[in-house]
Amino acid sequence: MKAVNLIPQEDRRGGLAGPGRSGGGVYVFLAGLAVLVVAMGAYVLASNSVNDRKAELSRVSAEVATAEAEATRLKPFSDFARLSQTRIQTVATLAQSRFDWERALRDLSRVLPRSVWLSSMTGTVAPAVQVEGGGAQTSGLRGALAQPALQIVGCTESHREVSRAMARLRRMRGVTRVSLASSEKTEGAATGAAPGGGGSEDCRNGSDRFPRFELVVFFAPAPGAAAGSAGTSPTPVATPVTPSQPPAGGQAAPPANQPAGNTPGASG
Numbered sequence: 493m494k495a496v497n498l499i500p501q502e503d504r505r506g507g508l509a510g511p512g513r514s515g516g517g518v519y520v521f522l523a524g525l526a527v528l529v530v531a532m533g534a535y536v537l538a539s540n541s542v543n544d545r546k547a548e549l550s551r552v553s554a555e556v557a558t559a560e561a562e563a564t565r566l567k568p569f570s571d572f573a574r575l576s577q578t579r580i581q582t583v584a585t586l587a588q589s590r591f592d593w594e595r596a597l598r599d600l601s602r603v604l605p606r607s608v609w610l611s612s613m614t615g616t617v618a619p620a621v622q623v624e625g626g627g628a629q630t631s632g633l634r635g636a637l638a639q640p641a642l643q644i645v646g647c648t649e650s651h652r653e654v655s656r657a658m659a660r661l662r663r664m665r666g667v668t669r670v671s672l673a674s675s676e677k678t679e680g681a682a683t684g685a686a687p688g689g690g691g692s693e694d695c696r697n698g699s700d701r702f703p704r705f706e707l708v709v710f711f712a713p714a715p716g717a718a719a720g721s722a723g724t725s726p727t728p729v730a731t732p733v734t735p736s737q738p739p740a741g742g743q744a745a746p747p748a749n750q751p752a753g754n755t756p757g758a759s760g
Contacts, residue, residue, distance in 0.1 A: 611704075649702060676705075
């Protein structure tokens with residue numbers, strides 16, 4: 493007898509799916525659809541973020557452009573303020589480093605003995621300053637110290653008076669050193685032209701009685717200026733003094749045109 497399977501074909505195990513059955517394909521489709529939805533959501537979020545960043549960039553660029561335009565408009569004012577501050581500092585530095593020549597010359601007129609008369613005087617704040625009128629021998633002595641100094645050339649009654657004059661000069665305010673370059677008399681009789689001086693430029697006027705001296709008076713540098721500083725602007729002060737005739741009749745006295753206290757005139 494032949495066996496007959498009475499179970500419907502669609503319900504049989506391992507049988508083919510019928511017209512209304514899709515098997516596992518629906519799960520695959522749903523999984524793909526879910527992935528697609530997630531991808532679309534991620535794309536939308538990324539797109540929105542990019543758009544936000546672009547909008548932020550545009551706003552920042554506009555602010556930068558506005559700030560640059562404002563900075564360009566205000567640049568002349570900033571440059572003027574910077575220049576003003578620089579000039580104020582320059583003026584303050586110059587004022588602090590300026591040497592008080594007026595005080596130095598006033599003190600000189602007070603301490604210089606009456607028996608001394610000058611033929612030339614030169615004031616400089618640094619050895620590098622070249623001014624006509626300084627003594628030939630004091631030019632080399634001037635470089636000993638990089639400080640303000642007076643180069644003085646004059647005559648007096650004797651070598652002893654030269655020493656006395658140097659001692660008096662040391663009493664001036666701010667003086668650190670008084671150096672003598674030379675002190676000499678002419679040899680022989682008066683001829684009207686002394687060696688080394690030459691006629692009217694020599695305060696001895698050929699007399700062998702009066703010594704002609706050259707010396708340098710060094711001062712302490714100004715409080716705001718370093719001694720020998722290359723950045724200090726030198727201010728030379730040259731004070732030529734008209735040579736005087738020695739006393740007539742061999743009398744040991746200063747020239748008649750020399751004022752009391754021997755106050756030299758100067759500008760500086």
